[in-house]
Amino acid sequence: MATEFHNLQELRHSASLATKVFIQRDYTEGTVCKFQTKFPAELDSRIERSLFEDTVKTLNNYYAEAEKIGGQSYLEGCLACATAYVIFLCMETRYEKVLKKISKYIQEQNEKIYAPRGLLITDPIERGMRVIEISVFEDRGSSGSSSGSSSTSSSSGR
Amino acid sequence: MLGLGVTEPMRECQYSEISVVASSPMDAEHTKRVPRRRKWETFPGRNKFYCNGRIMMAKQTGVFYLTMVLIVVTSGLFFAFDCPFLATNLTPAIPAIGGVLFVFVMGMLFRASFSDPGVLPRATPDEAAHLERQIGEDVANGPGQGGYRPPPRTREVIINGQTVKLKYCFTCKIFRPPRASHCSLCDNCVERFDHHCPWVGNCVGRRNYRFFYLFILSLSLLTVFIFAFVVTHVILRSSQTGFLSALKDSPASVLEVVVCFFSVWSIVGLSGFHTYLIGSNQTTNEDIKGSWSSKRGKENYNPYSYGSIVANCCAALCGPLPPSLIDRRGFVRPDAARPSPRSNGTSAYVSSQPRTRMCDQDQCIQSTKFVLQAAATPLLHNELITVSGGHSLSGKPSLGGPCASLPAAQHTPPGPVPNATWEAEALVRRDQEKSLFRWRASDEVSSPPSLGHGNPLYDPASQDSLHQDSVRGLVKLSSV
Numbered sequence: 001m002a003t004e005f006h007n008l009q010e011l012r013h014s015a016s017l018a019t020k021v022f023i024q025r026d027y028t029e030g031t032v033c034k035f036q037t038k039f040p041a042e043l044d045s046r047i048e049r050s051l052f053e054d055t056v057k058t059l060n061n062y063y064a065e066a067e068k069i070g071g072q073s074y075l076e077g078c079l080a081c082a083t084a085y086v087i088f089l090c091m092e093t094r095y096e097k098v099l100k101k102i103s104k105y106i107q108e109q110n111e112k113i114y115a116p117r118g119l120l121i122t123d124p125i126e127r128g129m130r131v132i133e134i135s136v137f138e139d140r141g142s143s144g145s146s147s148g149s150s151s152t153s154s155s156s157g158r
Numbered sequence: 159m160l161g162l163g164v165t166e167p168m169r170e171c172q173y174s175e176i177s178v179v180a181s182s183p184m185d186a187e188h189t190k191r192v193p194r195r196r197k198w199e200t201f202p203g204r205n206k207f208y209c210n211g212r213i214m215m216a217k218q219t220g221v222f223y224l225t226m227v228l229i230v231v232t233s234g235l236f237f238a239f240d241c242p243f244l245a246t247n248l249t250p251a252i253p254a255i256g257g258v259l260f261v262f263v264m265g266m267l268f269r270a271s272f273s274d275p276g277v278l279p280r281a282t283p284d285e286a287a288h289l290e291r292q293i294g295e296d297v298a299n300g301p302g303q304g305g306y307r308p309p310p311r312t313r314e315v316i317i318n319g320q321t322v323k324l325k326y327c328f329t330c331k332i333f334r335p336p337r338a339s340h341c342s343l344c345d346n347c348v349e350r351f352d353h354h355c356p357w358v359g360n361c362v363g364r365r366n367y368r369f370f371y372l373f374i375l376s377l378s379l380l381t382v383f384i385f386a387f388v389v390t391h392v393i394l395r396s397s398q399t400g401f402l403s404a405l406k407d408s409p410a411s412v413l414e415v416v417v418c419f420f421s422v423w424s425i426v427g428l429s430g431f432h433t434y435l436i437g438s439n440q441t442t443n444e445d446i447k448g449s450w451s452s453k454r455g456k457e458n459y460n461p462y463s464y465g466s467i468v469a470n471c472c473a474a475l476c477g478p479l480p481p482s483l484i485d486r487r488g489f490v491r492p493d494a495a496r497p498s499p500r501s502n503g504t505s506a507y508v509s510s511q512p513r514t515r516m517c518d519q520d521q522c523i524q525s526t527k528f529v530l531q532a533a534a535t536p537l538l539h540n541e542l543i544t545v546s547g548g549h550s551l552s553g554k555p556s557l558g559g560p561c562a563s564l565p566a567a568q569h570t571p572p573g574p575v576p577n578a579t580w581e582a583e584a585l586v587r588r589d590q591e592k593s594l595f596r597w598r599a600s601d602e603v604s605s606p607p608s609l610g611h612g613n614p615l616y617d618p619a620s621q622d623s624l625h626q627d628s629v630r631g632l633v634k635l636s637s638v
Contacts, residue, residue, distance in 0.1 A: 020284045020288070022284075022285060022288050025335065027315045027317060027322070027324070027335065027336055028315060028316060028317060029317070029318075030317050030318065030336065030461065030462055031335060031336055031337055031349075031350065031462065066478060067477075067478055067480070068478070069472065069473050069476075069477050069478070073476060073477060073478045074472060074476045076476075076478070077475060077476030077477065077478075077479075078476055080479075081372070081475070081476075084261070084262055084265040084266070085265070085269055085369070086265075088479075093478065093479050093481070094478055095478045095479065095480055095481055096481055099481065125481075125483070127279075127282065127285070128278050128279035128483040128484075129483060130278070130281070130285070130332060130335075131285060133284075133285070
């Protein structure tokens, strides 16, 4: 009965989720959003170090741009204050615009670089900007079926 | 393993459950069957939501309504009774300015009260598991280079030359970013947590601090404005008709003066205090604790300050407004439908048990992995050996041993054990609790001794009393 259960699950998956790698935040520059560029050991065999570092550095640059305190943000802030923040009902903030750019970038990276290597980057905004979650997939038929199903079921929550 | 000889628990994994647990995006028909709920409906914190998730407030909102009533009534009386006289006798600019101020005050109040203060969403189960593993490894690896090992539930970061400790939040299962804090009233971690304001009915954090500040600033201006012009009104009237008849003609003025007089001290004082905080880029939390005070040491300074008062003010008030991280109005994805259990809602935990889609076997696999990893610590290993030796369930498969040894081990909380290993172990056990709960329900196991009702799993190292309560609740549940 137990074996039947697992075979059924295996049939439903074309690729099973083997593990998830979490890139944590780097707080050395304060509370600005920045992720660690340290290369995780689990990805050693899956992707080149330079590609990974490029992705993380680009993301860090995007976030720095979003949170930059400069001329444009002052203008936006003062204008918003003067209109009692009603203007945000019509206009998108600069942060939101940059977040959209980030989503597009991540999607593009996934399509071009990560998916062909069996990896998937989850947008940090979906994880509360705490981590960059990289899901590592393995081909179906590997012996990791039990770990795959446990990871999958654990991702469905407790 | 659980699946080897025991078949009863597997019956709980019905095939209809399995097909949902498969949780591949290809199972579209299953997602259509379940009505889609918005994320605010399954939000684990203690907030209240209105307007289908657009408005977010704390649980206790009574004082907020009082604030609103005070402001509206006082301003209303001002416009009704004092403004006609002042407009005709002095200038119509007075009610105009008053009106603008009033609208601004109410706007800022609503903005501060209704918006997300910067709540950090709780960790997903995968993240929490990953962190637990990391903490376990930190414990296992022993002291660092200098021989100094910080407590396992803290991480140290150097920010602009200052060492800052990041604490682990037991409820949210994350390491809190710098300046974040857990609000016990709302049961959320909030970024750049300032304080929980009952007058505003919400926490004040990164996303609504500027609204809060502008609210108290404009309210102090409005209070002073009303006070000044009501007094002017009364004086002008008394010069025409005498003091007592002036008061009789305009009785509302007395009430307004009283309200304004008593509010002005606190509100103006608060505005001044927050102006100081903004200028030095501190939060109320930090100021009260004296985190960056020079009294702590000559080398102690605020690493977040931008250097000048002007820069700090501009950053706080005109900086970019980050978006909400909790996506209240988004839809819950069916394969991620399980919310983390409420920290004080043991009943929520019970009700989620039959509905959870996780298979018993997989849960035990998962928890067993924790056990094996935690067993890297010598103390835990010794305990398991001594306990399982004398346990009556020796007939069970070997990996069932750690699970079965759980209740017996509960009775001997190791006093002299350093908190580090005990906590890691306790968390491992908490996961085992869940599998043990199911396991026992199958009647395969001769009922182990009750899990020490009064024994909290966390010894004093637990920083979150709410979490302690929930754990005690879990213990009680498991022994039922």
